[in-house]
Amino acid sequence: MTEADAYALSEGMRASLATLKDVGGITGSFVCTPNGRLAAREIPDLFEDGVLAEAGSRLVRVREAFAAGGDVLDIGVVRFRDHRIYLKAVGDSLLCILAEGAVNMPALRMAANLVGRRIAPAVTRLEAEPPPEAPTHTQAEPTQPTRMPGAAPPGMRRFRGRTID
């Protein structure tokens, strides 16, 4: 899969995630793969990619912890004082929805189910991809342009937390 393909998948998922906001009280959502990749996000920039990846990887571990005991997670709700995180298993990945405490839960459940189904094919494709290599110091100063011809539309500079030239 090329970067462009991955980007297209991510953008498609992002559009689906955006529909979750039709339910009042939803702050945003993101999708995290089993290897900790942030596959897609539709959440205010206040939450940086790195932060979402860190949080997502812990939520993936929650799922793994239960799976170790034979409990395969389908849905999870984590309650904080003023917020909830709604988790929906999509393939081996997790759709994580950040919502206010007073969100309409039946509506959220239904919306999450629909979005989960819609993004499932894209998630499955992304899961098959190897995790991105961690940038090293030498890679941070490339001497050659890394952009493939036509890889990213103009103005679209970020993909899964990395800047695309």
Place this chain on the structure above:
Amino acid sequence: MTIQLKGSNGGEEEDRTAPGIEPGAAAAVGFRARLAGVSLWDLVQMECQARSHLVVLVTGESGIGYLYFDRGHVIHAVTAERNGEEAALEILGWTNGSFQPCERPWPEARTILTSPEALILQVAKRRDEASNLVAFPARNAPERARAATPDDDVLDEIELFELEEEGAVSMRSTEISDSPPVPPAARADFPSAEFPVMLRLGSHGAILKNSGGSEELAETVAYVRRLTELVGEFLGLDGFSAIECSFAQSRVLAFVDSNGDTVVLRPRPEANLQALRERLGL
């Protein structure tokens, strides 16, 4: 329970409040006793057996109440929020405190017709059906009001529920008093049959109580709690309080108790958890 059964053995003090001695009576006979470890139920039965006519101030772990005895019956009771039989049941549910005769205006009419034995049995039944006290974290009032239904009038009173547990302590066990005091007004029974698995984990993950749970589940939930707290820190979300996970065949709920313990529940698949969810904000 520490009690003060006042009386005298002919000394100068005219304590007339020993069982069977009416306040105001001229005679001043009997012993002064100071006992510890006596149950409130025993004291009530003593007063009834003595056919006392007196008012007793009961100071319990959750407030004070008055029991009115007359000719072998508890005929009236008052607590801060209740009157009559409900107040008597509330008082009899207390496990620690003191029992002291006092002067109070006598009620105009008898409010309790149930026999003292039946009252005690009623409280005992509630306690015998359950032995483990689990406190719910209270949710914010606005949200509760928003979701209020007629049934919530009862559910709002639930600050703790009780679950059966192997090796359960009896009502009179002092272990019960280890739980933080919870207003009796906030007590209600919760159907224990709906939760075949219950675990209570200490703040460091140690299993404090276990009914049907496994060590593996305890370890899992202890880890999950830590992970969710980390998630909260990453995302700037304070106050992790509960989690519900639905699996293919079962569900698990865990919540942080008022004393910091983690309580883990695995309900029966068919159990209706709506009330519990609302209580936990899930």
